[in-house]
Amino acid sequence: MSHYGYWVAIFLMSAGMYILIARGNLLKKLVGLSILQSSVYLVYIVPGKLLGGTAPIVSAQYSVYSNPLPHVLILTAIVVGVATLALGLALVVRIREAYGTIEEDEILERD
Amino acid sequence: MKDDIILRVVAKLVMPFMLLFAVYVQFHGDFGPGGGFQAGVIAATAIVFYAIVFGLAAGKRLAPEWLVEAMLAAGVLLYAGVGLAGLALGGAYLDYFVLDRDPVAGQHRGIFWVEAGVALTVSGVMLKLFYMFAGRGRGE
Amino acid sequence: METLIIHVLLTGLAVVVVALTLTRNLFSVVVLSGIYSFLMATVLVALDAVDVAMTEAAVGAGVSTVLLLGALHLVASREAKPLARPFLPLAVALATGGVLAYGSMGLPDFSDPQAPIHVHVAPRYLNEGPKETGVPNVVTAVLASYRGYDTLGETVVVFTAGAGVIALLRRRKKKGK
Numbered sequence: 001m002s003h004y005g006y007w008v009a010i011f012l013m014s015a016g017m018y019i020l021i022a023r024g025n026l027l028k029k030l031v032g033l034s035i036l037q038s039s040v041y042l043v044y045i046v047p048g049k050l051l052g053g054t055a056p057i058v059s060a061q062y063s064v065y066s067n068p069l070p071h072v073l074i075l076t077a078i079v080v081g082v083a084t085l086a087l088g089l090a091l092v093v094r095i096r097e098a099y100g101t102i103e104e105d106e107i108l109e110r111d
Numbered sequence: 112m113k114d115d116i117i118l119r120v121v122a123k124l125v126m127p128f129m130l131l132f133a134v135y136v137q138f139h140g141d142f143g144p145g146g147g148f149q150a151g152v153i154a155a156t157a158i159v160f161y162a163i164v165f166g167l168a169a170g171k172r173l174a175p176e177w178l179v180e181a182m183l184a185a186g187v188l189l190y191a192g193v194g195l196a197g198l199a200l201g202g203a204y205l206d207y208f209v210l211d212r213d214p215v216a217g218q219h220r221g222i223f224w225v226e227a228g229v230a231l232t233v234s235g236v237m238l239k240l241f242y243m244f245a246g247r248g249r250g251e
Numbered sequence: 252m253e254t255l256i257i258h259v260l261l262t263g264l265a266v267v268v269v270a271l272t273l274t275r276n277l278f279s280v281v282v283l284s285g286i287y288s289f290l291m292a293t294v295l296v297a298l299d300a301v302d303v304a305m306t307e308a309a310v311g312a313g314v315s316t317v318l319l320l321g322a323l324h325l326v327a328s329r330e331a332k333p334l335a336r337p338f339l340p341l342a343v344a345l346a347t348g349g350v351l352a353y354g355s356m357g358l359p360d361f362s363d364p365q366a367p368i369h370v371h372v373a374p375r376y377l378n379e380g381p382k383e384t385g386v387p388n389v390v391t392a393v394l395a396s397y398r399g400y401d402t403l404g405e406t407v408v409v410f411t412a413g414a415g416v417i418a419l420l421r422r423r424k425k426k427g428k
Contacts, residue, residue, distance in 0.1 A: 001258075006355040008261040014348035015268045022340035025330040027277055027323065031284050034315070035268060038291055041307070042261075045300050050369075051253055051362040055301045056389040057143060058381045066299040067373045068389040072398060074303050075390070076405045079148055079233070082310050082318075083412030086240050089322040090419040093247065096326045103328075136305075141386045144301035146394065152309040159317055187410050190403055205399045218384040222395040225402070232406050236413035237314050243420045244321030 005046035012039035024104040026095065030088045037081045044070040122164040129157035137230050147226040151233030159241050167245050179238050186232025193224045253297070254361070260294045275330040281319045288312035302390045 016039060019032025048067035056068035092102055099107050137150030162170025194205040202209035207221030267290060271283040288311030295304035359366035376393055384392040394402055 002360040003355060003358070004258055005261060005361060006358060007352060008265055010348050010351045010355065011265055012268055013351070014344040015265075015272060017347060018337075018340055018344035019272055021343065022337035023330065025277070025328070027319075027326060027328075028280055028330055031271070031280055031319070034284070034311075035271070035287065038287075038307075038311070041291070041303070042294070045295065045298050045303065046361065047359065047366060047368055048300075049298045049362055050364060053299060055144070055299045056377065057301075058377065058387045058389060065377055065389070067369055068376060068393055069368070069373050071300050071303050071390045072393045072401075074300070075148060075306055075394060076401060078303070078306050078310055079405060080408055082315055083236075083409050085315060086318055086412055087415050087419075089244070089318055090416045093244075093322055093325050094419055096328075101328070102326055103330075140391050141388055143388065144305050144390075146302065146388075146391050149302070149305045149309055152306070152314055156309065156313050159314075183410060183413050187406055190406055194403070205403070207396060207399075215383070215385045218396055219386065222384065222386060222391065225395045225399065226391070229402065229406055232410055236409050239413050240314075240318060240416055241321070243416050244318060244325065247420055247422075248325050 005042065009039050009042035009046065012036075012042070026092045026102040026104065027089075029104075030085060030092065033088070034081060034085055037077070037084075041074045041077065044074050118164050122161060126157050126161050129160065130154060133157065133234075137226065140226060141222070147229030148233055150226075151230040151235075152237055154230070155234045155237035155241070158238055162241070162245070167242070171242070174238060176242065179235050179242065182231050182235030183239060184235075186228045186230070186235065189228035189231065190225055193221055193228070197221075257294065257297045260290060260297060264290050264294065277323055277328065277330060280330075281316060281323055284319065285312050285316040288315065302388075 013036055016032045016034075016036030020029050020036065023029060023032065048070040050064055050066050053064040053066045054062045056065045056071065058065070095107065096102050099110050101107060101110075133150045133154035136145035136153060137147065140146035140150070158170055158174050161173060197206040197209055198204050200209040205221075207218045208214040209217060210220050211217035264287065267283055267287045271280055271287065274280060274283065288307060291311065292304045292308035295301075295307055376389055376397065380389045380392045380397075381387050384396050386392045386396075
């Protein structure tokens with residue numbers, strides 16, 4: 001049971017990957033991509049947690065802190081993720097205006 | 112939505128506090144959770160909230176397009192400029208120790224300006240993204 | 252007790268994602284992704300990652316939902332029923348998940364103080380960080396000072412995303428819809 005965090009992160013990663021490759025709707029694919037990205041946040045932050053510790057803000061009352069290094073990396077990852085989502089959504093909007101649909105198979109037929 | 116009196120009153124009451132909270136998160140990021148990214152996103156969310164309730168034109172009166180585009184670029188330039196200041200004062204690029212006579216005060220100064228640059232860029236980008244998506248379908 | 256809370260929240264995340272996979276109404280997909288982001292922010296607070304939780308709540312549940320709703324309004328469709336039963340993608344996703352789960356057996360236990368990530372650079376940041384930078388929040392000190400280059404790169408990435416969306420969606424002349 002001590003690996004439950006990893007298993008949930010792997011489940012989320014597989015679910016995000018399944019949505020990305022199995023569904024044809026472009027908007028849903030983008031949501032699946034963002035779920036895949038957020039499962040990676042769990043993979044980084046779950047090992048950094050120490051039970052009985054506190055947030056990594058140094059103060060005189062606490063002596064055990066959770067690891068600050070994954071937090072820094074994931075802060076960057078979150079912002080990059082929303083940047084990717086915004087660009088993907090702009091492309092979906094332009095595809096809709098050009099082809100009239102956002103279903104993948106209909107776009108491939110029309111091309 | 113601006114005909115609904117509850118939304119109108121609540122938006123006018125809450126929006127200044129959201130902006131104030133963004134400024135608080137920016138400056139208190141040294142002592143608690145917070146920093147440039149969170150502050151920039153909260154500030155952009157305040158203007159987005161106002162624009163959703165009162166209309167995109169009212170939102171653009173609050174934060175005009177030229178200002179948002181200038182903020183976008185100014186943040187990156189500020190960050191890179193802090194690095195160049197480190198070079199000019201004798202250290203390496205992005206070296207904060209040389210920015211003041213006392214190295215710890217130099218670090219504090221460097222972190223302050225760098226977080227300000229990050230907050231400027233992030234709030235500018237989030238606001239510009241909202242303007243682009245919300246203004247598309249109306250031909251304006 | 253702390254572990255129980257974390258496990259319950261993680262299970263909630265998995266349930267929301269299963270619901271998101273099965274629904275075909277795109278508006279409910281967007282709302283479920285907002286719920287997912289809020290649950291993720293709560294899990295992050297339970298895992299002591301307070302800076303990350305604030306960013307995830309603001310960015311994931313705030314800006315991301317607004318952008319998805321904006322795009323949904325411009326696109327205005329409903330997901331079509333898939334023509335073929337998606338057995339191959341399901342098999343690929345399950346196989347990938349299975350291999351990763353097998354690999355995760357070698358990872359250290361939850362909250363093990365002797366795990367490799369706690370013994371190299373992190374103690375130095377926690378001990379020397381506030382003394383060298385004068386900032387008690389170690390995450391801000393590492394982000395802005397020790398790893399300042401990475402944050403410069405990230406700011407440029409955010410700027411590039413903004414510039415890219417401007418380039419894609421800017422209208423040159425006045426058009427109707």
